[in-house]
Amino acid sequence: MRAEATGPALKLPEKHYLNATYGIRSWLLTTDHKRIALLWLAAVTFFFFIGGFFAMMIRLHLLTPNGYLLTPDMYNRMFTMHGVTMVFFFLIPSIPAILGNFLIPLMIGAKDLAFPKINLLSWYIYIVGGLFTLWAMVNGGLDTGWTFYTPFSTLYSNSAVAPAVVGVFINGFSSILTGLNFLVTVHTMRAPGMTWFRLPLFVWAHYATSIVMILGTPVIAITLGLAAMERVFGLGFFNPAMGGDPILFQHLFWFYSHPAVYIMILPAMGVISELIPTFARKRLFGYHFVAAASLAIAVIGFLVWTHHMFLTGQSTYAAVAFSFLTFIVAIPSAIKTFNWTATLFGGSISFDTPMLYAFGFLGLFMIGGLTGLFLGALGVDINIHDTYFVVAHFHYIMVGGAVMGYLGGLHFWWPKITGRMYPEWLARIAAFILFIGFNFTFFPQFILGIMGMPRRYHTYPPEFQIYNVMSTAGASILAVGYLLPMVYLTWAAFYGKVAGDNPWPATGLEWKTQSPPLTENFDVTPVVTWEAYDFHNRPDLGLDVPSGKGSPGVVAPAHGDD
Amino acid sequence: MSEQEHTEHIVSPGTYLAIILTLLALTGITVFAAFVNLGRFNIVVALLIATVKATLVVLIFMHAKYAPERTKLVIIAGIFWLALLLFMTLSDYASRVDYRGVRYPMTQIISHTLGNRG
Amino acid sequence: MHRTGALFGQFKTLEQQKDTATLGMWIFLVTEVMFFGGIMLAYTINRHTYFHAFAMGSNTLSLGLGGFNTVVLLASSFTMAMAVWSSQTSKKGLITLFLSLTIFLGFVFFGVKYVEYAQKFHHHLVPGKNFDIFYCVNNPSKCDDIDAADMAKEKEELEVAAKADPDLNAHAQLYYSAYFGMTGLHALHMVIGAGLLFWLLKESVAGRFNAEWNNPVDIVGLYWHFVDIVWIYLFPLLYLIDRHK
Numbered sequence: 001m002r003a004e005a006t007g008p009a010l011k012l013p014e015k016h017y018l019n020a021t022y023g024i025r026s027w028l029l030t031t032d033h034k035r036i037a038l039l040w041l042a043a044v045t046f047f048f049f050i051g052g053f054f055a056m057m058i059r060l061h062l063l064t065p066n067g068y069l070l071t072p073d074m075y076n077r078m079f080t081m082h083g084v085t086m087v088f089f090f091l092i093p094s095i096p097a098i099l100g101n102f103l104i105p106l107m108i109g110a111k112d113l114a115f116p117k118i119n120l121l122s123w124y125i126y127i128v129g130g131l132f133t134l135w136a137m138v139n140g141g142l143d144t145g146w147t148f149y150t151p152f153s154t155l156y157s158n159s160a161v162a163p164a165v166v167g168v169f170i171n172g173f174s175s176i177l178t179g180l181n182f183l184v185t186v187h188t189m190r191a192p193g194m195t196w197f198r199l200p201l202f203v204w205a206h207y208a209t210s211i212v213m214i215l216g217t218p219v220i221a222i223t224l225g226l227a228a229m230e231r232v233f234g235l236g237f238f239n240p241a242m243g244g245d246p247i248l249f250q251h252l253f254w255f256y257s258h259p260a261v262y263i264m265i266l267p268a269m270g271v272i273s274e275l276i277p278t279f280a281r282k283r284l285f286g287y288h289f290v291a292a293a294s295l296a297i298a299v300i301g302f303l304v305w306t307h308h309m310f311l312t313g314q315s316t317y318a319a320v321a322f323s324f325l326t327f328i329v330a331i332p333s334a335i336k337t338f339n340w341t342a343t344l345f346g347g348s349i350s351f352d353t354p355m356l357y358a359f360g361f362l363g364l365f366m367i368g369g370l371t372g373l374f375l376g377a378l379g380v381d382i383n384i385h386d387t388y389f390v391v392a393h394f395h396y397i398m399v400g401g402a403v404m405g406y407l408g409g410l411h412f413w414w415p416k417i418t419g420r421m422y423p424e425w426l427a428r429i430a431a432f433i434l435f436i437g438f439n440f441t442f443f444p445q446f447i448l449g450i451m452g453m454p455r456r457y458h459t460y461p462p463e464f465q466i467y468n469v470m471s472t473a474g475a476s477i478l479a480v481g482y483l484l485p486m487v488y489l490t491w492a493a494f495y496g497k498v499a500g501d502n503p504w505p506a507t508g509l510e511w512k513t514q515s516p517p518l519t520e521n522f523d524v525t526p527v528v529t530w531e532a533y534d535f536h537n538r539p540d541l542g543l544d545v546p547s548g549k550g551s552p553g554v555v556a557p558a559h560g561d562d
Numbered sequence: 563m564s565e566q567e568h569t570e571h572i573v574s575p576g577t578y579l580a581i582i583l584t585l586l587a588l589t590g591i592t593v594f595a596a597f598v599n600l601g602r603f604n605i606v607v608a609l610l611i612a613t614v615k616a617t618l619v620v621l622i623f624m625h626a627k628y629a630p631e632r633t634k635l636v637i638i639a640g641i642f643w644l645a646l647l648l649f650m651t652l653s654d655y656a657s658r659v660d661y662r663g664v665r666y667p668m669t670q671i672i673s674h675t676l677g678n679r680g
Numbered sequence: 681m682h683r684t685g686a687l688f689g690q691f692k693t694l695e696q697q698k699d700t701a702t703l704g705m706w707i708f709l710v711t712e713v714m715f716f717g718g719i720m721l722a723y724t725i726n727r728h729t730y731f732h733a734f735a736m737g738s739n740t741l742s743l744g745l746g747g748f749n750t751v752v753l754l755a756s757s758f759t760m761a762m763a764v765w766s767s768q769t770s771k772k773g774l775i776t777l778f779l780s781l782t783i784f785l786g787f788v789f790f791g792v793k794y795v796e797y798a799q800k801f802h803h804h805l806v807p808g809k810n811f812d813i814f815y816c817v818n819n820p821s822k823c824d825d826i827d828a829a830d831m832a833k834e835k836e837e838l839e840v841a842a843k844a845d846p847d848l849n850a851h852a853q854l855y856y857s858a859y860f861g862m863t864g865l866h867a868l869h870m871v872i873g874a875g876l877l878f879w880l881l882k883e884s885v886a887g888r889f890n891a892e893w894n895n896p897v898d899i900v901g902l903y904w905h906f907v908d909i910v911w912i913y914l915f916p917l918l919y920l921i922d923r924h925k
Binding site for chain 3: 592612620639
Binding site for chain 1: 696707715718807808854
């Protein structure tokens with residue numbers, strides 16, 4: 001079925017994965033990757049609210065230089081728990097566990113992931129880890145910073161370090177199992193004709209992400225395990241009194257936590273690689289380079305972690321080596337950015353909401369990435385390490401990049417997930433509100449950082465107040481930008497306009513099945529004979545395109561139903 | 563079913579027996595070598611023998627020798643990443659001029675070459 | 681629910697299912713390599729920095745028990761490989777036999793480990809408030825499981841070590857942190873392995889495995905061999921430091 005701009009209203013298919021079975025047990029014991037994705041959506045959104053609450057407390061407290069809202073101890077707990085929740089319980093799972101779980105089998109033409117029960121187990125492990133961490137938060141909180149640096153976390157902190165660390169440790173297994181599932185699925189479950197280089201770049205991005213999950217997460221597991229054992233049983237690896245070394249903790253911690261940031265951004269890049277060709281009506285420029293760049297980011301990302309430790313007394317040689325590698329890791333990201341931009345050139349661009357998020361991503365990720373280079377430059381880093389410059393840098397990438405990718409992806413695939421379309425104009429307004437709120441929140445933080453305001457401080461000199469106030473004001477606008485989609489997407493799931501199989505239309509295999517899909521995804525195993533993003537050789541899309549290779553010519557813009 | 567046979571190479575009990583006897587012999591050699599004073603090479607010998615043992619287990623007991631190329635790539639990736647973790651972290655320690663009063667050999671070489679400006 | 685050997689819904693052939701499960705186990709083992717790698721790194725740095733303390737600690741370990749455990753675990757790898765062979769050749773009785781032997785050897789390993797751990801607790805060699813590397817030498821009556829000749833040797837070694845490293849007691853805790861951390865994690869993995877083996881045993885007694893379907897035996901075997909490989913490294917690293925004195 002194709003979406004048509006005029007004609008009779010579409011109807012939802014009779015049978016699909018949402019109405020296949022009823023009852024709470026059919027959801028909590030499901031092995032359907034699509035239902036599991038929705039379980040993840042609910043859980044991740046819950047933790048997003050919690051992390052957002054802590055963010056609100058931070059920004060409210062920082063409205064005044066002398067910090068009237070929270071005690072110093074309480075403030076330490078706020079920024080720590082904001083970090084732990086957002087990093088481990090929101091950013092790391094978000095796109096892979098929700099969109100990855102839902103889409104990967106559909107995109108490769110499989111009935112489900114390789115290990116559906118392990119998929120469900122992964123969600124339960126996340127819940128258990130989350131409960132441990134929540135328990136820690138209400139039973140003493142956590143004030144060590146999300147980085148848990150020793151010996152403060154192991155010896156001196158009197159917050160609930162052990163349960164929180166156990167919670168994050170458990171959560172790591174969730175990540176490992178998801179990564180394992182994706183890797184094996186992509187290797188062994190592709191439909192006939194779906195060769196590696198016909199895979200959507202979303203799948204390549206998740207493949208690269210899964211490599212990072214598999215190779216990196218176990219290291220944070222052992223690190224936190226050792227820290228917990230030190231705190232509870234008195235093992236001494238990080239304890240200077242026994243001859244242990246706090247820097248060893250930092251090495252082990254960042255060996256995972258740097259690649260972790262690539263776990264957060266690669267899936268978002270995968271989303272962007274789907275959005276831009278669709279809304280520019282043009283094949284992605286340099287498919288092979290973008291696929292290779294995803295793998296390169298995953299691999300090189302493991303070689304740079306010591307750039308978080310430039311100020312720990314490293315020798316110049318080590319610092320120079322890691323700084324150089326940090327500059328190298330920017331190259332594959334730049335390749336991708338150039339290729340996305342080149343895809344836009346000569347394309348037939350429409351400004352649907354997912355595309356607005358993609359544009360937001362392009363600009364904001366670029367700023368975030370470039371400021372990362374400033375931080376990677378040794379001389380500069382000495383001055384801006386541990387200042388708000390760092391905070392602004394990573395928020396530009398994580399919120400301006402990853403969250404934009406997440407929201408863009410949610411909007412783009414919402415018709416596939418629910419069978420119904422979100423309200424376009426409201427969504428565009430929300431995207432603008434989010435963009436404006438985001439920049440007001442975090443751009444002043446670059447300035448604060450350059451001016452010297454340290455991060456994780458509960459007070460600041462009065463001359464910084466104007467920027468802090470601007471930042472808090474921006475945060476309230478940003479909050480509206482987040483709440484609006486939560487409301488209208490939920491509304492649209494039940495009452496939105498029925499979307500049809502392929503409302504955009506887009507070229508992926510997931511769009512060739514009904515919306516919402518059947519539980520088994522496809523009624524007949526598809527046989528793939530076309531290349532990815534090939535708008536010219538897909539007459540089934542109903543686009544006004546000259547077939548065969550060559551210039552795009554005149555192409556109907558993406559869905560203009562409303 | 564015959565399709566199983568040509569993808570699954572069955573290793574004979576005789577081979578397994580030969581391997582276990584080799585492993586036991588190597589264990590004996592490791593213990594013996596520990597009692598010989600080789601200075602700083604004791605650890606090198608011990609790790610070398612352990613690696614030979616591990617290789618035998620991986621190749622024969624775990625059938626890696628007969629596994630598809632993909633499996634071999636996974637094994638090599640794992641070993642490579644472990645090496646990354648160990649060697650890159652050690653490079654930080656090794657290049658610190660004076661870590662806990664212990665001078666690492668690499669530091670001495672570098673300082674010597676560059677005239678002690680590190 | 682599916683019985684072992686039946687084709688799961690998301691796969692098209694039994695071959696694809698086997699292939700997938702085997703690849704999954706190999707990738708999981710890579711995560712285990714990185715997991716143990718972290719504590720190996722901690723060990724490496726501390727052994728280099730505090731060699732005397734590590735040598736001292738290593739020499740308080742019983743080479744006999746450690747060597748015996750190494751032989752036991754290697755043998756269990758052999759019996760596990762034989763269990764896989766038995767399943768590949770449909771010799772159902774032998775599958776059960778070899779799985780039982782593997783489990784038995786595993787429990788022997790646990791028994792020896794228990795003896796070793798108990799000894800460490802008894803000798804005040806557990807990191808923490810009561811740690812004292814000089815405990816046995818200062819209180820020979822309390823450590824009656826060390827005979828006089830060994831006690832004299834230990835006393836001598838301690839004196840040399842203490843001269844070389846004035847903070848010996850503090851640094852020795854790092855050795856024991858490594859010892860308990862590494863062998864403890866290893867033992868935990870063995871317990872999980874034993875659990876998996878019991879499940880396999882149950883299925884094998886029910887006659888589930890044969891030449892057509894032996895994948896679970898194969899992949900549990902992979903896990904068990906990996907646990908053996910970890911011990912292959914732990915043995916020289918923990919038991920054989922500076923033994924040539």
